[in-house]
Amino acid sequence: MNYQWYPGHMTKAKRMMQENIKLIDLIIELVDARIPYSSRNPDIDELGKNKARIVLLNKSDLADPEANREWAAYFADRGVYVLEINAKSGAGVKSVQGLVREACREKLERDQRRGIVNRPVRAMVAGIPNVGKSTFINSFAGKACTKTGNKPGVTKGKQWIRLQKDLELLDTPGILWPRFEDQTVGRNLAFIGSMNDEIIILDELACDLLCFLRGNYPEALEKRYGITPEGSEAEILSAIAVNRRCYQKKEILDLEKAAGILIEDFRGGRLGRITLERP
Ligand code: G4P
Numbered sequence: 001m002n003y004q005w006y007p008g009h010m011t012k013a014k015r016m017m018q019e020n021i022k023l024i025d026l027i028i029e030l031v032d033a034r035i036p037y038s039s040r041n042p043d044i045d046e047l048g049k050n051k052a053r054i055v056l057l058n059k060s061d062l063a064d065p066e067a068n069r070e071w072a073a074y075f076a077d078r079g080v081y082v083l084e085i086n087a088k089s090g091a092g093v094k095s096v097q098g099l100v101r102e103a104c105r106e107k108l109e110r111d112q113r114r115g116i117v118n119r120p121v122r123a124m125v126a127g128i129p130n131v132g133k134s135t136f137i138n139s140f141a142g143k144a145c146t147k148t149g150n151k152p153g154v155t156k157g158k159q160w161i162r163l164q165k166d167l168e169l170l171d172t173p174g175i176l177w178p179r180f181e182d183q184t185v186g187r188n189l190a191f192i193g194s195m196n197d198e199i200i201i202l203d204e205l206a207c208d209l210l211c212f213l214r215g216n217y218p219e220a221l222e223k224r225y226g227i228t229p230e231g232s233e234a235e236i237l238s239a240i241a242v243n244r245r246c247y248q249k250k251e252i253l254d255l256e257k258a259a260g261i262l263i264e265d266f267r268g269g270r271l272g273r274i275t276l277e278r279p
Contacts, residue, residue, distance in 0.1 A: 010177045017047055017174050020124055023158065024170065025107055026052040026100065030127035030136060033063035033084065035276050036071045038188035039128055041176035052103040052121075053080060056096070058132040060084035067275035074279035087136035096140060100167060108166075120166050126174035130194045133173035137161075141169060188276050193267050206259030207233035209266060212276065220271040237262070 021027070027048045032039040036057060041047075055075050060068050068084045075082035081103045085092035101108075104121045111119060125133050125140075141161045159171040178194070179185045189195045190205055210233040213221055221229045227239040234255075241247075241258035248254045265271050 005177055005180065013175050013177055014043075017126070017176065020158070020170060020174055021047060021051070024051065024122045024124045026054065026104055026121055026123040027174075028054045028056060028096070028100075028123055028125045028136075030056050030058045030087075030125060030131045030133055032131050032192055032194075033057040033060040033068055033071065034192055034274065035188045036074075037277050037279075038179065038182075038185040039131055039192075039194070040179075041126075041128060042179045044126070044176065052107060054096070054099055054103050055080050055082045056136070057082065057084045058087050058127075058136060060092070061086040061089065062269045062273060064273050064275040067278055070279055071275075085136070087132040087139050090139045093136070093139045097164070097167070118165075120162070120164075120168045122160070122168050122170070124170040124174050126176055128176050128178045128194065130192075133175075137169065137171070137173060141171075184277075191263070191266065191276060193263075202263065203237065203255050203259040206237055206262045209262060210236050213266075213271070213274075217272065217274055220274065224265060224271050 027044070029040075029044060029048075036055075057063070057068060057071055072082050072084060081099050083092055083095055083099055085096070087093065100121065100123065107121065111117070125137055127133050141163060160168040161171050162168050178189055186195065187205075187208055190200050191209055210221075210229070214229045214233070214236065218229045221227060221236070221240075225240050225243040227236065227243055229236050237255055237258055238253055240262055241253040241255055244258055244261050246254040246257040246261070266274065
């Protein structure tokens with residue numbers, strides 16, 4: 001998948017979102033729990049005004065449990081309904097239905113007052129690429145779901161997944177664009193692998209990651225590579241190369257290989273549960 005965003009991609013994504021948002025009552029916004037700020041779309045508040053909103057801290061299994069709690073509190077303090085989940089294992093996913101009901105209570109009561117009954121809440125899952133939208137839809141909708149819409153003879157429309165009699169989910173997620181303007185955001189997206197690796201200089205990225213880890217999770221490096229994270233980032237990367245026996249030829253270290261190992265270890269959670277930014 002290509003995570004580079006060009007103006008054309010963004011215009012298309014924006015247009016799709018604007019179309020879909022008209023059809024729904026609730027936005028279920030997925031963010032990556034390791035970077036809840038950097039993986040949020042900058043325009044979601046504007047796009048989603050007048051809609052009920054939920055934020056799901058997905059991939060919480062890869063993020064620091066303490067930071068998960070801090071971020072959950074951060075969103076809750078701002079009146080946003082929030083949950084930590086792991087869409088891959090399904091942990092926390094069952095609780096989403098209860099949260100949907102809470103988030104939509106006002107709308108349901110308003111409907112009732114106006115005499116509108118039995119109109120299901122319509123929801124859409126949205127987020128930037130790779131946050132786990134498809135995984136979540138599969139896990140949330142499960143096998144029991146039935147698709148509605150696009151029946152023969154019915155005007156071609158969107159596909160909805162009926163979850164309960166009072167809740168329908170748009171079957172294709174809304175793809176949001178990330179923030180572009182901020183260097184730190186770009187770097188965080190690159191760390192978690194949501195940026196095209198072809199445009200990334202691997203050993204530079206690894207050195208940036210080492211700089212963060214040395215300051216915030218030094219024990220992760222000690223534990224995984226048996227090294228003391230001291231000296232410059234290049235020295236630490238060399239120590240990792242030695243530990244992982246990354247050599248180009250005899251005695252010449254292959255730092256790029258070591259960089260790749262470090263980054264893949266981080267992305268795969270093998271350095272432990274790490275969060276890159278705090279509220
Ligand atoms: P998207 O629709 O938002 O683009 O994301 P998608 O569901 O395709 O998920 C992107 C990757 O993130 C997938 O990994 C998926 O398995 C993984 N993922 C989703 N949710 C979670 C989670 O809560 N925890 C963890 N650890 N991983 C999660 P992949 O490597 O692309 O595919 P696969 O090899 O896992 O099948």
